[in-house]
Amino acid sequence: MITKFNILNKPINDLSGFDSKWIKAFARENDLELVESINDLSTDKAIFDFQNNKLFLHMLLDGESSSIHFDLDEGSVAYRAKSVSKSNELIARAIGCKSHYRPRVLDATAGMGRDSFIMAKLGCDVLMQERCEPIYLLLENALIRLFENQPELKKSLHLQKSNSIESFEQLEMIDVIYLDPMFPIRKKSALVKKEMRLFKKLAGEDLDADSLLTHALTANVKRVVVKRPKGAPLLKALKPSHEINSKNFRFDVYLA
Template identity: 35%
Template sequence: MPPATGLFCAAPDRLPDAQALAARFALPLLSARPTAGYWLELDEVRLSLLNPDKHGPVYAEFVEGAAAHRRQFGGGRGQPVAKAIGMKGQASRDVVDATAGLGRDAFVLASLGCAVRLVERSPVAAALLADALARAHAHPDTADIAARMTVIHADASDWLASLAPEARPQVVFVDPMFPDTGNKAAAKKDMQAFQEVIGGDDDSPRLLAAALAAARERVVVKRPRLGADVAGPPPTSRQVGKSTRFDVYSVKAMPAGPR
């Protein structure tokens, strides 16, 4: 169980925002900046996960940097993730990203026109997502994309099982943090921080089963190109890229009954 991570507000005029985030995600609100370990810090610009002894600030970002680059030059509907979720022609998809993380995949899908519900069980990651989404709503370049994104703080296996029939998504997207992607030398710093603060995702087979039961069309599991499949039924097809693979489970092609 990862340690509880507190939230420190470094910008006095943003205290109401900090209080709202702390209340929404059940994070302890800190009265002083910690001197060691991990904590969340809200400044004038954004919410970040900090641990100065280990790495720079980690935050979700939908407006600037890599998100802006992918929005403009990302390859549109021809990119493997778009093919994997079944976007043909102009048809967008109703997607649940069951492992939202820092929202990078979800933002790509929303940029392509999909409505995306971002489900994240870690309060730290969910708070970072909510802050990034608020900033994306406020920026003219991303406001229309942000309008298609909703952050839900829940365990996706339980949440998917509780959906009313009319709320079931066409596609469930799953990108678990697998032990075999936890190579510390190879993992990017932000993902190393995630692994320390959030812990591993050793219950992916349960999530795959819940996703298969909830998706109306397909489940897409993102894996390292050479990574093992998630335990469960075999995928019906695969989209293989340079370093990433998308395993596609077409629900219609699956045998009926418990999967």
């Protein structure tokens, strides 16, 4: 279990895109201890590191140094986002997009921000909430880089560091709550991608996912959508209004 989060201090002329003064301010703001070397990782200690404006988090995985960072403007999600449309994205059906209507969505389990990004590309306004501090920081950095290249998304993607269960009661101007809690990794863990294993070391297992759904269903919204891996049990064993199935996952849709 990782309990200590540090950040690598950089010399003034380092090419990371940030200087030592900036990193010290970032460390103060986010309660991170400064370290001078990346080599003192331990099972309970992870180290943040800026490289060319990207924020990485170094951790030990199976005794070896590994790192995680989030990208929305590169890789598979960026490719998918290029051709996003209401007809080719199941998530559009799940959240209730219509020809001339785009819901305002609360993504209550923001994670790497991929689903939020796709919903924003569909034209939705998305409020993202993430409770896990290191995941929040990695996502915040991915959004900063995304907005540099796609500034038009700034007005539709908003990130908050919070436990979403606490916000459901006071929700205003939100049509849909979207939930995608962590699901326990199955036995064949060697097959699970390294990125997912690192992510899971930070987020844990979201053992309160049932309660997330029951609280969401009391909110003043038109629908609650839950993304689940194929074959996963229903949250809280609650039957949805309908399901939308794909090869690897399904959406359970609860209409108000």
